[in-house]
Structures are given as structure tokens and as C-alpha cells.
Amino acid sequence: MTPAPRKVSVREHAWLCTEPVPASLDCAQVNESAFDYLCRLSDRISRGGARLLQVEGRRRLKLDNFVGVIETPCGTVLEIVPKHHSEGGSLADARALLRKLLLALLDLPARDVGEASLQLFDAPLSDWVMGRFLAELDTLVSCGLRFEYHRVSEELPFLRGQLNLNQQLRQPPGCEHRFHVQHEVYLPDRPENRLLKLALERVRQGTRNAKHWRLAQELSFRLAEIPASQQVKQDFRAWGHDRLMAHYRPIRPWCELILNQLMPLAVAGEYQGMSLLFPMEKLFECFVARWLRGSLAAGVDVRTPARSQSLCVHQQKPIFQLEPDILIADGSQRWVLDTKWKLLEASNRANKYGLSQSDFYQLFAYGQKYLGGNGRMALIYPRTENFRSPLDGFDFGGGLSLVVLPFDLDQECLLGAEHLGLAHRPKRLAA
Structure with missing residues (x-):
């Protein structure tokens, strides 16, 4: 064979x-x-x-x-x-789409990866992620890492900082010439830098791209005095967000991605390979939500997901939380939107176009709890050659209705959005 x-x-x-x-x-x-x-x-x-x-x-x-x-x-x-x-x-188109969706998931600006690089890049996702991380880290190191003071207690042959009298009085005979002192040292040993060092080590060990390996080796020498993080979750919680840390913001999503903090699903086990997995439903939901935030009129609130309602109350406590993917609020008006990553067949009426009955039950519950049984909802699916335009509306009765809309991932627009009556910006912003 x-x-x-x-x-x-x-x-x-x-x-x-x-x-x-x-x-x-x-x-x-x-x-x-x-x-x-x-x-x-x-x-x-x-x-x-x-x-x-x-x-x-x-x-x-x-x-x-x-x-x-x-x-x-x-x-x-x-x-x-x-x-x-x-x-x-084609494989190239699918890769470009995946990177576009990934940028939306990480909430990165579109300029981070331009059109030219999307068209010319021809490597698996993990190599692309490692390359973006290394490029951001190289820029960050060139701009300068943040340092902070650390208090150090040590024994020295000279006075430095503050003398520790308690320790000095316990000094054994013959060692009176050595001083127990406490002083502060200005070091780059910060939570952010420790996380970057750990991510860099994983990239250096995992990359098979010669260019990436050379850059990772160079950066490793420049970060040699920084220890790698031993407590990833705690260090991420301690990541600074003040204005002095503004130049660290572009690299954090890539660091989180490599260290498996933002992963909807991360490969775990004894074998530590550069394996990254994403559920397409989550990627599609994040992309649509981001497009809506940039396309709807100013003042329209987009919540992803909504978590304010539950299906029922049990022992005076809510139970079975209802979480629509997207809840839009404009003044007193509300809209419920749910995204589904599934290819519909708009011409196949006999098979209900490929729609799921359980999804309609779910949207009906959302409509009752979030819209009071009266309002407009939408199910959003990806646009394909077999689903080019909105389906005819679905009426639940009592003023509650649902439309099934296609989202064009190539043109980045929601087809049939006028059926919902949402207020859009005069000119749509790029997602």
C-alpha cells in the first residue's frame, strides 16, 4: 500500500x-x-x-x-x-474564509491581515497563527517591554537598599562583613511578559517553518531573562489594561490563542502538538454579530448572547436559561436572532428546506420570553448557491413572526435584513 x-x-x-x-x-x-x-x-x-x-x-x-x-x-x-x-x-478560498472568521472571533481589526496576505498566504492555520504571533511580538519587543519593581531580600558584601536588622543580628560569628538587605530591582518579570515567553517557547518548539523558527530563536535570546508563566490563568487575569499597556493589546489575542485560553475546544492530552480546533457555529455566530455591530445605526444595542430569561421558575428560582445568539435592542423594540451553520436547500420544500423543527421550538420559546410573544425574529444561515434569498416568512401567531435569512460571507452582508426593520448606518462599515 x-x-x-x-x-x-x-x-x-x-x-x-x-x-x-x-x-x-x-x-x-x-x-x-x-x-x-x-x-x-x-x-x-x-x-x-x-x-x-x-x-x-x-x-x-x-x-x-x-x-x-x-x-x-x-x-x-x-x-x-x-x-x-x-x-x-477551492482550498485557498476556504482558508481565507477561516482566517476572516477567526479575526472576528478574536475581535481583531481587519487591517491586521490585508487582502493581499489573504490571497498570497498558503500555509495551514497553525503556521499562520504562529507567524502572526511572532510578528506582533517582534513589534512589541522593538517598542519596548514593560518592567516593574520587585522587592528582593538577599545577603550582600555591601549595603544596598534597606538593612534587615532582625536578620543581621542573627548573623553568625565571622560573617559580620555580610549584610542582609532588602531592595527593589527593575525587572521585566510581569504576568504579560511571562505569558509571552511561554507562548514563544511553544511556537519555537512547534513550528516547522524555517523563517518562523529563526525569528523565534532571536526573540528567545531577547527574552532570556524572563521566566515562562507557571500559572497561565492567573497571569491572564493579572494582564494590565491601563494606557501604559496599550501597546500590548494587539498581541494578547494571539497569545491567548496559542496558550489555548480562547479556544472553544482545545486538543489536550500527553501529546502537545500545535493543534487548534474551532466549532463552525461559534465562528459564524461571532462573525455575524460583529458585522451587525458595525452595520446597525448608532445607539442600537447588540448583545451576544442574551442571558436574561429562563424557560420557567422552579422553587422560586429560574431554571433552563434561554440564550439566543443575538438580542438587538433599539429603544423599546427588540429582535431575536439565531445563527446556524448549516447549508439549506431553498428549493426542497418537501424536506422543509433542511430546517430543524427543534430550532423552531427554540425560537418560539425565545419569542415568548424575550419579546413577550409579539415581535420579529430571524434564523441566519450561510448563503450558498442553493440558498440565495430569504425564505417566505413563518408566522407563529399572536404577532410573533420569523424570517430565515442568508448571510453572504464573501460580500459580508445579511440578505433580506429589511424584513426585520432594523435601522442601519447610512454607509455600512467593513466587518
């Missing part, structure tokens, strides 16, 4: 098998070691309530709707990109 490729690029919901198959974005071959690792990984993840893939026998498996990169212990790199076209679609 011919050996499987070490680098595999597929779309979500693709098939993977151990036998030779014609390579495509929807079907690919991996070696048996990578196959077994993916099965074990799926078992660990499924215990947390998520599902990474479906296994059919011991010969093939089907990926679910997670995207990103998985690196196996045998060295196979599996790149999973979004599937936003029912038919066709």
Missing part, C-alpha cells in the same frame, strides 16, 4: 480512511497511526459533550463541523477548512 501523505487538507464533514482514495477536499487518506489517534482524540472530546468525528468500523471516519488543524504524534498534519459551498470551492 502506498504511504499516506503527511499533510492532509479537507473540509468539515469529510471522510478519512486508511486505504488509498482519490484525494479531494471531501475524502482523503491518512495512515493507520493518525487514524487511531483521531479515534482516541474523539473519545476524549466526546466525554465533554462535543463530537469531533463519527467512526464507521475501523476503516473510515467522518469529520464533524470543527475546523482548524490537528497534528498527530506520527507527524501527520490534518487541516480542516469550512465547507460553505454545497459543490465546488
Whole structure:
């Protein structure tokens, strides 16, 4: 049997098998070691309530709707990109879309990755993330790291700072010439710098890009006196936000991403590879919410998600919290919007266009609790060649209605938004 490729690029919901198959974005071959690792990984993840893939026998498996990169212990790199076209679609377009969605998730400005770099970049997501982190860290180090004073207690042959009389009086005979002193040292040992050092070490050990490795080595020498973080969560909570730390803001999202703090799902286990996974529902929801914030009129409040209502009350306490993806408020008016990452078939009325009845039950509950049973709601799906325009409205009765709208990820606009009656800015801002 011919050996499987070490680098595999597929779309979500693709098939993977151990036998030779014609390579495509929807079907690919991996070696048996990578196959077994993916099965074990799926078992660990499924215990947390998520599902990474479906296994059919011991010969093939089907990926679910997670995207990103998985690196196996045998060295196979599996790149999973979004599937936003029912038919066709190129790997370059899917990668560009994934990076666009990732920027929205991290809430980074679009200028961080320009159009040219999106078109010219041809590397897996993990290499791109590491490259962006290194570029930001190089800029930060050039601008200057923040230092702070640390109080140090030590024994010196000369006086420095404050003499510790209690310790000095306990000095044994023959050591009176040495002084127990306390003084302050100006060091870069801060929570932010410790986190950056830890992230840099992970990138230096994980990158296979020669350019990235050389830059990581250079930066490691420049940060040699800073210890790596030993308490990641505590150091992130202590990250400074004052104006003197303003130049640290651009690098924090990349640092969080590499250290698995912002990950909707992070690969965990004995093997520490640069593996990054994202559920497409979350990426799509964040992108739509960000577009709405930039497109709606000033003063319109966009909450993501809303958490103020529950389905019922039990023993005088609310139970079963209702969390619509997006709640929009404009004065006394309210709108409930929910995003779904699913490809609809607008011409397939017999199969209800691919809509889920449980989603409609959920939206009905949202409408009753958040809109008082009277108002407008929307389900937002990605625009595809089979879903180009809004479906006819759905009436729940009592003044409560729902529209199903397509969101064009290429043009970055919500088609049929006028059905909701939302007030937009005179000129739409770029997401």
C-alpha cells in the first residue's frame, strides 16, 4: 500500500480512511497511526459533550463541523477548512474564509491581515497563527517591554537598599562583613511578559517553518531573562489594561490563542502538538454579530448572547436559561436572532428546506420570553448557491413572526435584513 501523505487538507464533514482514495477536499487518506489517534482524540472530546468525528468500523471516519488543524504524534498534519459551498470551492478560498472568521472571533481589526496576505498566504492555520504571533511580538519587543519593581531580600558584601536588622543580628560569628538587605530591582518579570515567553517557547518548539523558527530563536535570546508563566490563568487575569499597556493589546489575542485560553475546544492530552480546533457555529455566530455591530445605526444595542430569561421558575428560582445568539435592542423594540451553520436547500420544500423543527421550538420559546410573544425574529444561515434569498416568512401567531435569512460571507452582508426593520448606518462599515 502506498504511504499516506503527511499533510492532509479537507473540509468539515469529510471522510478519512486508511486505504488509498482519490484525494479531494471531501475524502482523503491518512495512515493507520493518525487514524487511531483521531479515534482516541474523539473519545476524549466526546466525554465533554462535543463530537469531533463519527467512526464507521475501523476503516473510515467522518469529520464533524470543527475546523482548524490537528497534528498527530506520527507527524501527520490534518487541516480542516469550512465547507460553505454545497459543490465546488477551492482550498485557498476556504482558508481565507477561516482566517476572516477567526479575526472576528478574536475581535481583531481587519487591517491586521490585508487582502493581499489573504490571497498570497498558503500555509495551514497553525503556521499562520504562529507567524502572526511572532510578528506582533517582534513589534512589541522593538517598542519596548514593560518592567516593574520587585522587592528582593538577599545577603550582600555591601549595603544596598534597606538593612534587615532582625536578620543581621542573627548573623553568625565571622560573617559580620555580610549584610542582609532588602531592595527593589527593575525587572521585566510581569504576568504579560511571562505569558509571552511561554507562548514563544511553544511556537519555537512547534513550528516547522524555517523563517518562523529563526525569528523565534532571536526573540528567545531577547527574552532570556524572563521566566515562562507557571500559572497561565492567573497571569491572564493579572494582564494590565491601563494606557501604559496599550501597546500590548494587539498581541494578547494571539497569545491567548496559542496558550489555548480562547479556544472553544482545545486538543489536550500527553501529546502537545500545535493543534487548534474551532466549532463552525461559534465562528459564524461571532462573525455575524460583529458585522451587525458595525452595520446597525448608532445607539442600537447588540448583545451576544442574551442571558436574561429562563424557560420557567422552579422553587422560586429560574431554571433552563434561554440564550439566543443575538438580542438587538433599539429603544423599546427588540429582535431575536439565531445563527446556524448549516447549508439549506431553498428549493426542497418537501424536506422543509433542511430546517430543524427543534430550532423552531427554540425560537418560539425565545419569542415568548424575550419579546413577550409579539415581535420579529430571524434564523441566519450561510448563503450558498442553493440558498440565495430569504425564505417566505413563518408566522407563529399572536404577532410573533420569523424570517430565515442568508448571510453572504464573501460580500459580508445579511440578505433580506429589511424584513426585520432594523435601522442601519447610512454607509455600512467593513466587518
